[in-house]
Amino acid sequence: MSKGFQIVVCIKQVPDPRYLSKIVIDPVTKTIRRENVPAVINPLDKNALEEALRIKERFGGKVVAISMGPPQAERVCRDALAMGADEAILLCDKALAGSDTLATAYALSLAIKKLGNFDMIFCGNETVDGSTAQVPPQLAEFLGVPHVTRVRKIISVNRSEMVVERTIEYGYMKVKVKLPAVIAVIKDINEPRLPTVSAILRCYKKEIVKWTASDIGANPQYIGLAGSPTKVTDVFSPEVKRRREIFEGTVDEEIEWLIEKLHKSGVI
């Protein structure tokens, strides 16, 4: 374990969940209007970074954070450096704009391959904006490595494998996975640290490496809108309607009536 682990963490800039109620969907373009909503690092990505940092602190090694996004996404790279990542890379190119999860995973996989050898890749299980949870498994497929999603605990790690707990609907599974692997974490895994004042000041003295689509050797057919098979046909806010009925009778009659109503409406 002398050289420790080479760890990559994928991070994304998303609208600040504190202000989700202020996000508006443009009725014409069907896109999210993000103006006036501050952007932050995706909350679960902080858990992913925290877990990577803990492993590095225990076993040694290096943590590299990678993000893909517009120039403003440099801020989340700085956040990662302030938390303790050794390096941060931003994939930033207009050709990458409009990428769906598949095109994003493809671009991230090329960037990770360009970095060279790695032992583990940590991701947040999903982002607060898209919530697809597709990128981690897709990324693993592109890299040809196994993946585990919904990871809530890392039980043990050694040079060749990792044992983790992943949540399932009514409990959890204990999974042994060969390294290198993609690990997608959920909130329960840890409490992400806050950066110290000195780390904040230091992180602005470091360089953020910026790579374009050609730097990672991306095939233009597989990135951006051209490389995205997902077509969003409509985006809308669900209309919430309340129905109200008043039934009066004895308690038994009222209960019977209520149960019948709930059955008919499919609630129970």
Added chain:
Amino acid sequence: MEFKLTPEQEMLRDTAREFAEKEVEPRVEEIERTRKIPKDLIKKLFDLGFGGLIIPEEYGGSGAGHLARAIVLEEIAYSCPALAFTLQIVHLGQAPLVFYGSEEQKKKWLPDLAKGKLIASCAVTEPTGGSDVLGIKTFAKKENNEYVISGRKCFITNVHLANIHGVLAKSEENPRHMTFFMIEGDRPGVKPGREENKMGLHGCNTGELILNNVRVPAENIVGTEGKGLKVALTAITNVGRMGVAATAVGIMRRCLDEAVKFASQRVLYGQPISKLQAIQWLVSDIYLRYESARLLLHRAAWMIDQGIRADAEVGMVKWAATEGAVECASKLSSILGGYGIMEEYVAQRLIRDAYVLVPSAGTNEIMRIVISRKAFERVT
């Protein structure tokens, strides 16, 4: 001129905000009830580096500066003005050394003050002298290379928390000469006295410092012997008053957010009360008070960071922010109607906390005198 924070300051603000939301906000009810700030919370402040904001890097701080400090204090005060005030006095205790300490003194004390291993109070006020600082009756008598100090200080924030005290004392030989000493808490004759019960800022410790024939070596004098008033006033102006103002600005932003939230949700006459002009005017008043005080705060802090004398500007923001905080909290209470005086709602606490800030670090009448000096001297 750009009215925006640097990226570093923005990240610092976001970090302080997250800290306040996650670590402080859930403890506020406990702090209010027990009138004690949990020690682990104070430790966390130091662990994050919020204790060493004005201490230069070479002495173990971050050297982030006074604007950075104002930003952090505003965020913490938004959730818990009592904790913000405790932190701001931590900085005040360091300030005499930061501004006037010798190289030796800085090396000796600042690294431990930045880490929180040492917490210093700044003890100037006495029953006979606060605004009239010449009225203090703590005397220092020189005996060979030592001083024997006796007196009783009052209204000293953090006095029961501190393990070293900055003390202003008069020379027994010449009462017009005042000297500023750092006095370790474990010296014989040093004892914190009675703990005060304030109407607000519950949990923020305030009390007496009793000095009974305390022997202090000459090496503990900060600045020059006989010139201690300058040391105390520089610290109180640039750090103490600024910290009071930053705490008040945090209260004002909380008032604004609470006012908007309540007015948007409370339905009267078939619509949210935010649609009523009477409520809109109250919200606008709060908004204006907050924004103007924040701009004054940032300007004064920027001046201090640049090494520009800012006595009048600090006086302006201390006055505007503290009276503004009282007004904002009172207007918030008006918007809330009956809920404004209920303990489950934050408005009543903000009123009480804001009132405590008004006489702190110099009354606003004193601020007016400081401001007027510049008004008569200024050139445009």
